[in-house]
Amino acid sequence: MKLKKVILSSVLALGTFTFFFAPNGNAAGPSHVVQRGDTLWKIGIKYGVSVNELKRVNQKTSDIIYVGETLNIPQNVTAYEKDLLARLVEAEAKGEPYAGKVAVAVVVLNRVDSHLFPNSIRDVIYQKNQFTPVKNGAINQPASYESKKAVDEALAFRGQGSGSLYFYNPVKTSNTWLRAKTVTVKIGNHVFAK
Known part of the structure; x- marks a missing residue:
């Protein structure tokens, strides 16, 4: 009887392991x-x-x-990370064209994928002195539907762009280091660069 319990427990554990992990070792979604x-x-x-x-x-x-x-x-990406990224997009690109919202989200994802920045959405967004909405609290406001949609599009596009790691509004910044970066695209009031 004890042997049956051990075998049954082993089979259940193996079945659970197989259910939660795909053949390639990634968590199954x-x-x-x-x-x-x-x-x-x-x-x-x-x-x-x-x-x-x-x-x-x-x-x-x-x-x-x-x-x-x-x-x-x-x-x-977790639901928390998607929401956080959408709130950043909302705060950084409110009033900008939809493509600009997508591009802001892409910058964050490019930073996550870059060895120059932290390797999670949360850590990139909260990295010291990187995003004004974190400093002024605007990051805590809810995201619009459009900003959430822009995040989903950016996630689908991940790894296919020109590698933008920065964006800025040239009217609002005089940072010469940032302005010296290679411009990848201009959308609305934002310049994107790497």
Whole structure:
């Protein structure tokens, strides 16, 4: 009887381990059954995950997907991190074009992926003297729907841009170090640079 309990416990533990971890060793997230009209880009935006990561987790070397195919959705960013990033986007890019909101979120994600900055969204956002909304408390205001959508798009776009690590409003800053960085794009009132 004791041996049966040990075997049953082992089987249950192994089953639980298999359920929570995908074959590639990543925490298993939800899955998505491909529907007509789906693209990796649309799926990435829907779940707020990088298209590159979506391809990697599903061992895809191209963007081709098939109706009825089941894709594993990677879990890279927590709900807290998405909300925090959306609140930063709202505070930094309120009144800016939608593309500018996406670009602000991309800068944060690029910093997370860079060896020059902390390696989490929270730590990048709260890094000392980096973002005015952290200093003035605007980061604590709720994000708009548009800022949340911009974060999902930035997450889907992650790893595919020009590598912007900074942004600034040239009217509001005279920082010569920042202005000396290579400009990647100008959107609205913001200059993005690396």
